[in-house]
Amino acid sequence: MKIAILPGDGIGPEVTAEAVAVLESLGLPGLVLFEGDVGGIAYRRHGVPLPDETLAMAREADAILFGAVGDPACDALERHLRPEQAILGLRKHLGLFANLRPARVFAGLEHLSPLRADIARSLDLVIVRELTGDVYFGAKGQRVTDAGEREGWDAMAYAEGEVRRIAHVAFRAAEASGLPLTSVDKANVLETSQLWRDVVIETAAEYPQVVLDHMYVDNAAMQLVSHPDRFGVVLTGNLFGDILSDLASAAVGSIGLLPSASLGERRTDHGTFGLYEPIHGSAPDIAGQGKANPMATILSAAMMLRHSFGREDEAARIEAAVARTLADGILGGDLGGSHGTAAIGAGVRERL
Structure with a gap:
């Protein structure tokens, strides 16, 4: 070892x-x-x-x-x-x-969470975040627009193989624990997220015993602090995972x-x-x-x-x-x- x-x-x-x-x-x-x-x-x-x-x-x-x-x-x-x-x-x-980032409130420490104690008590989940793709690792830079203004830009992209391999990690975690899996994206706005959702649905066919649902990231943030008991395993990309996992850590009461x-x-x-x-x-x-x-x-x-x-x-x-x-x-x-x-x-x- x-x-x-x-x-x-x-x-x-x-x-x-x-x-x-x-x-x-x-x-x-x-x-x-x-x-x-x-x-x-x-x-x-x-x-x-x-x-x-x-x-x-x-x-x-x-x-x-x-x-x-x-x-x-x-x-x-x-x-x-x-x-x-x-x-x-x-x-x-x-x-x-x-x-993989588990987040749960330990018994007796509910009062340290900014959430109401009865809500904090139900927080017990695992966030599975893709770590090497997305906008953090995409092309980026600064340029000057036709109007002469400085403009920053970042490219968000995922190849289907990148999505599939992280989806397998999350599905296996949900399968082993018996917990439901929530895939978080922004497919109503982003093409990257639409591909993410399509590949996750395709991968789900290999895990028929896992209960899968999908949630937009803004709704997921709201649900995380209002009804955290609805989450078991959360699968998401690099950017959204960074934000949601920090939100979950704050809800626990101490980083x-x-x-x-x-x-x-x-x-x-x-x-x-x-x-x-x-x-x-x-x-x-x-x-x-x-x-x-x-x-x-x-x-x-x-x-x-x-x-x-x-x-x-x-x-x-x-x-x-x-x-x-x-x-x-x-x-x-x-x-x-x-x-x-x-x-x-x-x-x-x-x-x-």
């Missing part, structure tokens, strides 16, 4: 250290951990945010546990040298096209509780190669102070055990230990508590 640990910047090293301690406490056979530089720390040490040796390490691993990248001291660098290019480069070079998995088509001996990371950023304002909540990174490690190593029992144990730790009032500052990073990690390990 070869895992590349890429802590990155800011609070990344602090939260990944607690996740690693949880993994080591399980006593898993054949566990091999090795660490590399990414982001701002990599730029300072190697001159680039994603060094060749780090990329080679990632390719040799069965999975990657990633912390966070982002450093205000690097904001003035050329775009290709900024820390954020590390995660984009890893996704591109490793073919990580499918982002410090949400893990994610980025998967591709490469198989390991045990499952699917993937990169696992908390969805929060590097939080440089609290870096090095022991205040960061490591729960999202610990839950990301649980997702790694499930998807890349087929260790469902251990993944479920970690998730149960996190839920019990929260229920017992061991909360970080983001949840209104006063426990630090190390105390929260120790609380999870004790409950394992």
